[in-house]
Amino acid sequence: MLIALSFVVIIAAIYGLMYLKSKKVPFSKRVVLALVLGIVIGIIFNQLFSASEGALFSDWVGMFGSIYVKLLQMIAMPLILVCVILAFTKIEIKTNVVKIGVTIVSTLIITAGLAGIIGIATGYFANIDGSAFNISQSALSAASDIEKNYVAGGEQALSLPQKIVAIFPSNPFYDLTGQRASATLGVVIFALFLGVAYLRIKDKKPKEALLFKNGMDSIYEIIMSVVRLFLSFAPYAVLTIMTTTVVNNDLSAVWKLAQFFVACYVAMLIMMVIQLAIMAFCGVSPIRYLKKALPVLSFAFITASSAGSMAMNLEMQEELGIPKGISSLSASFATSMGMNGCAGLYPGIIIAIVAMTQGINPLSPQFLFYAAFMIAMTSFGIAGTGGGGTVATIITLSALGLPVGLAGVFIAIEPLVDMGRTVVNLNGGVVASMVTCKTNGVDLREPKDTTLRTEH
Secondary structure, eight states, X not given: OHHHHHHHHHHHHHHHHHHHHHTTOXXXXXXXXXXHHHHHHHHHHHHHOOHHHHHHHHHHHHHHHHHHHHHHHHHHHHHHHHHHHHHHHTOSOHHHHHHHHHHHHHHHHHHHHHHHHHHHHHHHHTTOOGGGSOOOHHHHHHHHHHHHHHTSSOTTOOOHXXXXXXXXXXXXXXXXXXXXXXXXXXXXXXXXXXXXXXXXXXXXXXXXXXXXXXXXXXXXXXXXXXXXXHHTTHHHHHHHHHXXXXXXXXXXXXXXXXXXXXXXXXXXXXXHHHHHHHHHHTTOOHHHXXXXXXXXXXXXXXXXXXXXXXXXXXXXXXXXXXXXXXXXXXXXXXXXXXXXXXXXXXXXXXHHHHHHHTTOOTTSHHHHHHHHHHHHHHHHHGGGTXXXXXXXXHHHHHHTTOOOHHHHHGGGGHHHHHHHHHHHHHHHHHHHHHHHHHHTTOOOSOOOOHHHHHHO
């Protein structure tokens, strides 16, 4: 009976969101409302459901959100391929592409190092006693397995040169399926070569080059039409994903590790303020950005998927006036390297906690800046391993000569922390876009001539 009632509640909530759409309620407000509804409904059913009822509810209701995320992931690779190629069809000077790419990668890696410093400082001032945690055998085993695979010579372990080699695709069509660890970067590299080839024939064979350009423009419009269709279902997906996420999580598990959990979100908030400050320096008002980005950030938070949020991210950056070529490069790179949240903040917090258990002051300049450097380098190396926050943490701990066992303790609540980390990762990519625009003379300030906008 309770299960049947829960389905009725979800259907009624979806109908309510559809009604608001028919009344022309803005998309961003419907997404936020869906988020709040999902949390409220999820908390209620979390307390009412038995374990079996929760599983049955999540299987059926969560199915819709899972399908939606898969659809967005399905279109992500073709979208990246086309957008990167369009970056070449809309420029005149070849060296611009090199400058854009270097600026994006440099910004991502530098901000990851900065995020590492923020994480270490937050972990230190949070004063979390790492020695008080009971490192269970399962937590130690999980951490040891990751260390063996990615650090200590396992089959997946790669040296830095091998990681760089692993980025390059041997079969770009296989990478378009997204199956390889560094598939996103592989697709970007393949698109880069296609773009360079276009520039090489642009003057020699203008007829063929124009045909290629027009074809890519047409493909882009078709793909974006698919994306917009998918995005129209976002509020309903947000509702179902948020509801099942809350229903499925043991709320007491968060309470047991509340101090670490709070420290993570405090660090994320500090880093987001810094990111907004950089955006303001680049000419974009933080308030204007947050108004545009709220639906995207909400969706990234709920799904904890940078790739799944990519389509909405690209649309949002286009609304801010960021050229497609820059936004597509930064968004794709930000899912694989320089991840401010996963490879910066999260490892930094755990490094501080572990360092203090070893009698090391994590804020001593020698340790702090060396750790930040290792975090920045690790954020680049992760592109060749496909790892997330825990992998980045364990690799960095090993590089610093610190024990890795404590990282296994936090795996239990990592999915909840990962929701916030994904938002910080996404913001990091947008920062890279804006810094690139700033260095290339693209004005992102909001037009002040209201007369011209009204006439338009």
